Amino acid sequence: MKENMKNKGFITGIMLIFVLGAAFLVRAFYIGNLMDKVNIGEQILNSAMLEENSGIAVVGIFADGFSARAVYILCLSFACMVFGNFAVAGVYLNVGIQMIAVIMLFIAGKNFFNRYLGIALGMAFALFPAIIKQISMVDESNIRILFVVVFIGLVSVVFHIIRRLHGKKKANEISVKENTVEMTENEQKKQIEIAVVPDSSMKEIILDDVEEQKPKFIENPLPVPKRKAHREMDYAIETDDNDDYDVTDMTGKDFFDIE
DSSP, rough: HHHHHHHHHHHHHHHHHHHHHHHHHHHIIIIIIIIOOOOOOOHHHHHHHHHHTTOOOOHHHHOOSHHHHHHHOOOOOOHHHHHHHHHHHHHHHHHHHHHHHHHHHHHHHHHTTHHHHHHHHHHHHHHHHHHHHHHHHHSSSSHHHHHHHHHHHHHHHHHHHHHHHHHHHHHHHHHHHHHHHHHHHHHHHHHHHHHHSTTTSSOOOOOGSSSSOOOOOOOOOOOOOOOOOOOOOOOOSSOOGGSSSSOOOOOTOOOGGOO
């Protein structure tokens, strides 16, 4: 599971780098070959120069309240401190704003659907001609585009969090149901085993196995004669076996042959 997550994160990172690389190369080619003139708003230029000369007073920039123009003037003043020229600073500031927008659109597409939608939205924004031409327009329209894209990205993050929480809740419910079903099946199996296995403590009584009780007779209370002793009669003389008249073998003889 962790390896799959790492692989997905690696693929997503490669896709994001590819989109950012394509966006940067297209803008670098436009700046070097197709951009003839940088259009800087006069009011923005004066405000940025004033802030640069006075040391960039943030309180003065936002004196009229928070606005896209005030944010852009603040960013332009800081960029001018790096590049030294308002035209160059404005161009590269717009490039940076658009690169951030590409990242936010990629994240939004990934959160709403998948990373393939993210790469499609990022590439569409990176290669759209009107967006590329916006590089030469040094005005607050660039920061407004960024605000819109950032808002979409934040909404996608909230949507992604809610979807993950709902998925976890649903997974927990399914897990609880599966556990309940398993417990019910185990209980049913136990009940079946209890019903099938006889109780060894209670044995079935079979009438044939019970010994018949012999009747007990009451002794006769009346007087009875004494029992006679057993006697045997015998002859006083011994006899020979040939003196008897028993015929033992009658095979082949008739009545007249008997002696």
